[in-house]
Each structure stands twice: as C-alpha cells, then as structure tokens.
Amino acid sequence: MSRDDATTNETTEPSETAEPSETAETSKSDSQGADPDRTSVETDLTAADATPAVVAARSDGEQPDTTEIRELAAAAGYAVVGEVTQRRREDPTYDLGRGKAEELMRLAADAGAEAVIYDGGLSPGQTFSLGDLLPPGTAVIDRPRLVLELFADAADSRAADRQLELARLRYELPRLREAVARDASEDVRLQPEGDSRVLDVEKRIESAERALGEIADDRAARRAERRDAGFDLVALAGYTNAGKSTLARRLADEVDNPDFGDEAGARDVGRTDAGRADADEGEGDPAEGDGPLAVADRPFETLSTTTRRATVGGRRALVTDTVGFLDGLPHEAVRSFRTTIDAVRAADCALLVVDASDEPADLRRKLRASLTAIEATEGPVIPVLSKADEVGADGLAAAVEAYEDAVADLDPRDTPVVDALRSPIPISVREGTGLADLADAVADSLPTATATVEAPNGGDAQAALSWAYDRGVVADVDYCGETVAVELAGRPDVVAEAERRFADAPSS
Ligand SMILES: Nc1nc2c(ncn2[C@@H]2O[C@H](COP(=O)(O)OP(=O)(O)OP(=O)(O)O)[C@@H](O)[C@H]2O)c(=O)[nH]1
Numbered sequence: 354m355s356r357d358d359a360t361t362n363e364t365t366e367p368s369e370t371a372e373p374s375e376t377a378e379t380s381k382s383d384s385q386g387a388d389p390d391r392t393s394v395e396t397d398l399t400a401a402d403a404t405p406a407v408v409a410a411r412s413d414g415e416q417p418d419t420t421e422i423r424e425l426a427a428a429a430g431y432a433v434v435g436e437v438t439q440r441r442r443e444d445p446t447y448d449l450g451r452g453k454a455e456e457l458m459r460l461a462a463d464a465g466a467e468a469v470i471y472d473g474g475l476s477p478g479q480t481f482s483l484g485d486l487l488p489p490g491t492a493v494i495d496r497p498r499l500v501l502e503l504f505a506d507a508a509d510s511r512a513a514d515r516q517l518e519l520a521r522l523r524y525e526l527p528r529l530r531e532a533v534a535r536d537a538s539e540d541v542r543l544q545p546e547g548d549s550r551v552l553d554v555e556k557r558i559e560s561a562e563r564a565l566g567e568i569a570d571d572r573a574a575r576r577a578e579r580r581d582a583g584f585d586l587v588a589l590a591g592y593t594n595a596g597k598s599t600l601a602r603r604l605a606d607e608v609d610n611p612d613f614g615d616e617a618g619a620r621d622v623g624r625t626d627a628g629r630a631d632a633d634e635g636e637g638d639p640a641e642g643d644g645p646l647a648v649a650d651r652p653f654e655t656l657s658t659t660t661r662r663a664t665v666g667g668r669r670a671l672v673t674d675t676v677g678f679l680d681g682l683p684h685e686a687v688r689s690f691r692t693t694i695d696a697v698r699a700a701d702c703a704l705l706v707v708d709a710s711d712e713p714a715d716l717r718r719k720l721r722a723s724l725t726a727i728e729a730t731e732g733p734v735i736p737v738l739s740k741a742d743e744v745g746a747d748g749l750a751a752a753v754e755a756y757e758d759a760v761a762d763l764d765p766r767d768t769p770v771v772d773a774l775r776s777p778i779p780i781s782v783r784e785g786t787g788l789a790d791l792a793d794a795v796a797d798s799l800p801t802a803t804a805t806v807e808a809p810n811g812g813d814a815q816a817a818l819s820w821a822y823d824r825g826v827v828a829d830v831d832y833c834g835e836t837v838a839v840e841l842a843g844r845p846d847v848v849a850e851a852e853r854r855f856a857d858a859p860s861s
C-alpha cells in the first residue's frame with residue numbers, strides 16, 4: 354500500500370489546479386480583527402511547479418503561528434495557496450472544529466489545493482475524516498508525514514533508506530489498521546485481505562528494525578575503533594536551521610566555508626592540514642558522510658550525518674554534524690532517525706546548538722523539542738547560542754533567559770540531560786566570536802589523563818613514541834643521554850596504552 358492510499362480521499366478524480374492570480378493575499382473572512390481565527394487565500398507566484406496546498410493549524414492557547422509549517426511545506430515542494438487557523442481545544446473527529454473543517458473544505462476547493470498540510474499530528478481517524486470531507490483527491494498531510502516526504506527525496510544511503518522505511522511503515526501501520534477497520538465495517542468480505550496487508554506491514558517493520566539494529570552495531574563498533582585511534586568524538590545537535598553545519602564546517606580541519614570562513618579567521622580553534630571527511634557509513638556505502646557540509650537558511654538542509662576531522666582546543670576530534678530536530682514529530686519517528694540520536698548520545702561531548710536570533714518563545718519551544726529528543730547522553734553536553742551577531746546584548750540576555758526557562762521547564766526524570774547542562778556559550782561563526790571559549794570548554798569537558806614516561810632510547814621506545822604521536826597524545830619529548838622522557842596527555846585509555854608500550858620497551 355502506498356502512503357497516498359492511507360491518507361488520500363478514495364476517488365481518483367483529478368483535482369483542479371488553481372488559476373494563477375495576481376492577488377498576493379485576499380482575506381476571505383473578517384477574522385483578522387477581533388476573531389483570531391484566520392482563513393485566507395494566497396497565491397505563491399514563485400513556485401509555478403509546486404503542488405498547491407492549504408495550510409491548517411489549530412492551537413489550544415495562542416493564535417497558531419504557521420511560519421514553520423510553511424517553511425517545511427516549501428522545502429517539501431508545496432506552494433501554500435491558503436490558510437485556515439483556529440484557536441480551540443481538539444475536536445476528536447477533525448482536530449479542527451466541524452465548522453472550521455468545513456471552511457477548510459471550501460477553501461481547498463476554491464483555491465484548487467491538491468493537499469491540506471496540517472500543522473500537527475492527526476490520528477488515523479482524524480486523517481480519514483478530514484479526507485472524506487475534502488474535495489476528492491486532496492491529500493491530507495500532517496506534520497510527521499510532511500517530514501517523511503522531505504526525507505524521502507534525500508535518503509540515499511543504506512541506513513538512511515532503512516530508517517526512512519521504518520519511520521514510514523510505523524506511521525502507516527495505524528492508518529492501515531484504520532482503513533481496514535473502515536472497509537470491514539462496510540463490507541466484511543474485505544477483512545481477510547486487509548488483515549494480510551496489516552501482517553505484511555508488521556513483518557516489514559520487524560525486518561527493517563533488524564537491519565537497522567545491525568547497522569547501529571556496526572556504527573558502535575566504528576566509534577570504538579575511532580576512540581582507540583585517539584579521537585574524541587564530538588557531535589553537534591540541535592533544532593533544524595540552528596547553525597549546526599555552519600559550526601561543523603568552521604571546526605573541521607579542512608576549512609571549506611564560503612559563507613564566513615575567511616572573515617572569521619579560520620585558525621583560532623586550531624586546525625591541521627590533514628583534515629578530511631570521514632564517511633559515517635563506511636566503505637561500500639559512500640553516499641552518506643563524505644559530501645560537503647551544506648548550509649542554507651531553510652529547514653532540513655542536512656539530511657544525514659557527516660563526520661569530519663577537527664582539532665578542537667588541541668584535541669584530535671571527529672566532529673559529527675547531524676540532522677536537526679523538529680517540534681511535533683512523534684517520538685518513534687524521531688527515534689527512527691537513529692543515527693543522529695545515537696551519535697549525540699554516544700559522543701564524548703555534544704554541542705547543543707541553539708539559535709540566539711529566534712524569538713524567546715520559539716527558542717524555548719525548539720530547545721524543549723531538542724532536549725526531549727536527546728533525553729540523555731553518555732558524555733557532557735555544551736549548549737551553544739549561535740548567530741550571536743544577529744542580536745544585541747539585550748537580545749543575547751533574552752536568549753539566555755529563554756534558554757534557562759526552557760531547561761527549568763523540563764522534568765529531569767524524563768530528560769536527564771537537563772540536570773548536567775551548563776550555561777550556554779554565545780558564538781558567531783559569521784564574526785568568529787566565542788569560538789575560542791567554545792574550544793576551551795570542549796577541551797575541558799573531554800576526559801583527560803596525563804603521564805610522564807621514561808624509557809631507554811631504542812627501537813621499541815621510538816615505536817611506542819610513534820604510536821603515541823599517531824594518536825595525538827604526545828605533549829612533550831625530552832631526549833636525555835640514553836633515555837627519552839615523554840609527557841603524555843589525552844584520552845585516558847590511549848594514555849594508559851602508551852604508558853604500557855613505553856614500560857615494555859627493553860631497558861638495554
Ligand atoms: N548571522 C549568522 N547566521 C548564521 C550563523 N551560523 C549559521 N548561520 C545561518 O543560519 C542558517 C542555517 O545554518 P545551517 O548551518 O545550515 O544550520 P543547520 O543547523 O545545519 O540546519 P539543518 O541542516 O537544516 O538542520 C544559514 O543561513 C547560515 O548561514 C552565524 O554565526 N551568524
């Protein structure tokens with residue numbers, strides 16, 4: 354069964370397309386004044402080949418803000434031709450109240466919309482009820498499905514494909530069950546076929562989970578190898594469009610940053626010439642991980658994790674850029690994009706990038722969504738307030754306050770990560786500020802051991818020295834007569850192994 358079967362009105366009649374109109378926005382109701390609910394028709398003249406869609410949003414409290422869902426819709430190839438919003442408690446049938454849902458139906462028909470994009474998660478029943486009300490052929494796309502569509506075009510590696518398949522199957526299963534139940538209530542003879550479709554999806558979920566489990570095991574093994582090789586694993590995490598890739602590019606040894614690289618003074622976080630991309634998928638699966646770290650002012654620019662070598666605060670690190678989090682995604686769909694969550698949880702240090710230029714309410718909402726997705730980590734988390742150049746001192750103070758509010762709001766029993774958060778470090782990659790503080794904070798947070806070893810200067814000591822150099826743990830070397838004295842500093846396990854190798858060097 355395709356996604357469309359689950360969420361589109363059943364008939365196959367082609368829907369009408371909106372005639373282009375010169376009107377940029379026409380209010381269809383008197384609702385802009387005292388009544389906060391809005392209905393409006395618009396024409397997006399910039400996106401001629403995009404699918405026309407109406408956005409619908411409901412909220413219990415504040416007037417719904419459709420900025421983010423519109424950005425997501427645009428990124429997924431829709432042109433928003435109208436909007437319906439409502440402040441109201443959830444209606445069990447349509448999510449919107451019945452009157453509003455009917456208004457949505459009329460608007461979708463008038464505007465020639467081929468899809469309704471719903472800013473929130475709809476239950477299977479609500480999806481079908483809305484679909485039944487809408488003009489035939491109009492797809493009902495809620496927030497999680499929109500995100501799945503966004504990822505569908507870009508899943509180009511074995512793991513990403515599997516993760517996407519799993520997320521999609523999990524999304525579809527309850528909708529398929531709902532469709533089967535509806536068919537069966539109309540015609541009981543359809544029941545056996547429906548049941549076998551459900552069984553088939555359940556089997557595919559199991560097999561995707563198994564395959565992903567194996568990929569996750571491979572990754573965990575690779576992380577262990579990288580640590581053995583002396584690298585600290587630093588992961589960037591945060592809401593979509595927070596500035597993660599920009600910071601990853603800035604930290605990476607191979608500076609490739611046409612946006613701000615030069616003016617930012619590319620060397621103050623330390624770099625070597627040996628930087629290179631390191632594919633997260635390993636050999637045989639080159640699609641993920643070794644491409645450029647793309648940066649753009651739109652959601653979900655990064656759709657797979659990428660790891661680069663970096664030298665941060667004197668430490669040899671592998672910096673992993675990840676896929677951004679998004680508010681309103683159901684937990685299991687977020688969990689399906691496991692690479693991101695696993696990389697953040699297992700890192701020696703995670704940098705949580707928070708956009709300081711967001712309005713305080715947005716900052717709180719996005720931070721809550723990010724922390725809830727992360728839940729807990731093995732290593733420390735350093736919060737970073739990005740784009741500090743976009744806000745003045747007052748704006749920065751407001752961002753810090755919003756950050757603290759959001760953290761205080763979360764229950765450490767559900768989100769243990771909040772317990773260990775320190776105060777955020779403001780940075781601007783554009784202006785190159787705060788990066789040295791950030792590098793120091795990273796170096797301070799990483800597990801470090803120091804040791805001084807002495808060994809007779811011979812082949813074995815030189816071999817041990819070269820092993821230690823390769824792993825970046827040599828702080829100083831002193832040749833004194835027949836002996837060599839080496840100061841070691843770095844990852845504790847690597848320093849311990851270096852000590853053992855020097856101790857094994859024969860004394861004559
Ligand atoms: N003014 C300013 N803009 C920045 C800074 N850092 C990033 N940006 C801009 O913020 C936007 C998003 O940056 P990205 O690095 O793509 O953000 P991201 O978190 O990787 O986003 P996704 O991959 O979509 O999740 C881009 O337009 C960047 O140019 C900064 O220090 N100052």
Ligand SMILES: [Mg+2]
Pocket residue numbers: 597598599647648654655674675
């Ligand atoms: Mg990115």
